Amino acid sequence: MQKAPQNISPVNHKMNWFQKFLLVCSGGNIHILRKTPSEWNKFAGIGGIVLFTAIFATLSAGYAMFTVFDDVWISIAFALLWGLMIFNLDRYIVSSIKKTGTWWNQILMALPRLILATFLGIIISKPLELKIFEKEVNKQLNTIIQRNKTQLQAEMKSRILQQSGPFETEKKQISAKIESYQKSYDSATVELEKEILGKQSGLTSGKVGFGSNAKRKSELKEQRRQDLENYQKQIAPRLEYLDKEISKVYTNIETERNKTETFEDKFNGFAARLQALDELGKNTPIIGIAAAFIMGLFICLEISPVLVKLISSVGPYDYLLDKTENDFRLYAKEKIEKGNAGTHWRIDDFKDNLGK
DSSP, X not given: OOOOOOOOOOOOOOOOHHHHHHHHHTTOOHHHHTTOGGGHHHHHHHHHHHHHHHHHHHHHHHHHHHHHHOOHHHHHHHHHHHHHHHHHHHHHHHHTOOOOSOHHHHHHHHHHHHHHHHHHHHHHHHHHHHHHTHHHHHHHHHHHHHHHHHHHHHHHHHHHHHHHHHHHHHHHHHHHHHHHHHHHHHHHHHHHHHHHHTOOBTTBOOOOSSOHHHHHHHHHHHHHHHHHHHHHHHHHHHHHHHHHHHHHHHHHHHHHHHHHHHHXXXXXXXXXXXXXXXXXXXXOHXXXXXXXXXXXXXXXXXXXXXXXXXXXXXXXXXXHHHXXXXXXXXXXXXXXXXXXXXXXXXXXXXXXXXXX
């Protein structure tokens, strides 16, 4: 006697909250995924990558914004906003890849998404590179600041020479003329002493005492002294003016230099740190290689969901998704055809009634 066949109850596949969360992160249709439990692990893995990419993007943006605004709360707010944006964009990139069509169609469809994912990986990796090499970057920043200050001082000296040059030239001309008057006076003084002492020369008589020649030389000496003093009195206001203008040039440029150096001391923003990291990579090959590996790691992390979808075989989820979309296409086409037919019938009926 054969036993009656037993009813086989279908297995009730249940997903826990964490699986559901990862499936949502993967960008898959949760209603279709409930019917395809064999696809859960694949989509949970994709969702985990999307989630952790968003977490790294949040940390990266937070550090980048802190270097810009130097405010914790602004950095946190922007980091969360950026992380959510990257999370949503990654979900869209992954969910928009369909496994239907030929292999070349899938490649062409995935290529712009791979380029976009690569670009996002670079953006995410840079701030994290800055944080990883923070001590080295700070040291290089100090080098850049000192180099900029040296260049600034050279520029200031050039500007001082350029602006004060005409005043200095005029002062030298005045000093040369005063020196000429002084030499004439000194020469007259020496000749008078020789004349009084009776020293024979081409300009003295050789007679001892204060004679007529000595008197004449004394008058000449006095005249030259007056010429020297008169010129000094005449030119004193001009010299004072020139000194004030030169002092003003030095004061203005020194004030500007102090302000500029204050700005240079604050040269530690995001762009400055990127410059320091770039110089570190050029000057220290090991840091450049390490930074390249970190960037490559984040690029691989960012494009991995796309690659997983691309290289994975067509599964139950893809068939059901294609069927669901096709059902909607057919439904829409049917509605359009029915609507068009109804419209044509009403138009024809109106024309028939109009002709009667």
